[in-house]
Amino acid sequence: MGRLLEYxxxxxxAFDNCRPIFAVVLLKAYSFFCFALISITxxxxxxxxxxxxxx
Numbered sequence: 933m934g935r936l937l938e939y940x941x942x943x944x945x946a947f948d949n950c951r952p953i954f955a956v957v958l959l960k961a962y963s964f965f966c967f968a969l970i971s972i973t974x975x976x977x978x979x980x981x982x983x984x985x986x987x
Contacts, residue, residue, distance in 0.1 A: 943963075947959070947960070
C-alpha cells in the first residue's frame with residue numbers, strides 16, 4: 933500500500949505549479965486514458981489465459 937501512496941504523491945506533485953491549466957487537464961485525461969487501455973489489455977490477456985487462448 934505504501935508504494936501506491938508513493939505513486940499517487942509523485943503523480944500529484946508532477947502537476948504542481950504547471951501552467952497552463954488546459955495542459956494539466958489534458959495530461960491528466962491522457963494518463964487516465966492510458967491507464968484504462970492498460971487495464972483493458974491486462975483483462976483481455978487474463979481472460980484469454982483462463983479460457984485456453986481459443987480464437
